[in-house]
Amino acid sequence: MSQVKIKVGPRTYSIACGPGDEEKVEAFGKLIDENYAKLGTARAPQEADNLVFAALFMADELDEAKEKAANAKGELAELRIELQRARDDAANALKKAASDNENDKERSGSAKAEMRAQIATLRKAEERARKENLALKARVAEFEEREKHQHDLFGGPAEDAAHSAALAEKLEALAARAEATANALEGQSTTH
Known part of the structure; x- marks a missing residue:
């Protein structure tokens, strides 16, 4: 066990903690x-009362952090729904292109070549969408990891809103x- 000295108000306390927890x-x-x-x-005459008031301030901050985490969780669920819609749209577009290609096989050679070019373009778009999907999954994992650690008052729930907004913009661009x-x-x- 390690000993760490912390100062709270006028007093210094010696706190025992596990190795590596000193900071x-x-x-x-x-x-x-x-x-x-x-x-x-406005300090109370009893030091214990002052510590209780300080703890109440911290409890209030923790409550706000939990509320922000809950809001971020809701936004994350919405983003997952949007991501699934974008995946479905891309899959449907690819199926439609493949179906159109089959129908066009019976038509002229120039129509076949044109459809092949469209499919190649779609495959490239699908590959880009897959890469973006992987990046979005990494962001979702990052949000989930942050959500696990919302009890830490040094985290950044305000950062989650910015990340959610960026993720939403990417999803909208992908869907468009x-x-x-x-x-x-x-x-x-x-x-044709």
Whole structure:
């Protein structure tokens, strides 16, 4: 066991902790001291009362962090639904292209060559979508990992909103590309 000295208000406390936890205990001590300082001149005569008030400040911050984590969890669920829709749209566009290709096999050689070019384009788009999907999965995993550690007051729930917004933008762009590709294919199939 290691011993760490932390200062809270006018007193210094010696805290026992496991090896490797010294920095964490020191950081917690600073956090408690900061909340203790919020009492200002309104300190109670009993030091234990002051520590309770400091703990109440921290409990309030923890409650806010939990609420932000719950909101982030809801946003994450919505992003997963959007991601699944984008996957479905891409899969449907690819199936439609393959089906159109089969129908066009009976037509002229130039139509076949054109459809092959469209399929190649779709495959490239699908590959890009897969890469983006992998990147999005990594971001989702990052959100899930952050969600596991929301009890840590040093985390950044505010960062989660920015990451969620960026993820949502990427999903919207992916869905727009899939829809544009599907529309282009529909336009091509009606002209042949």
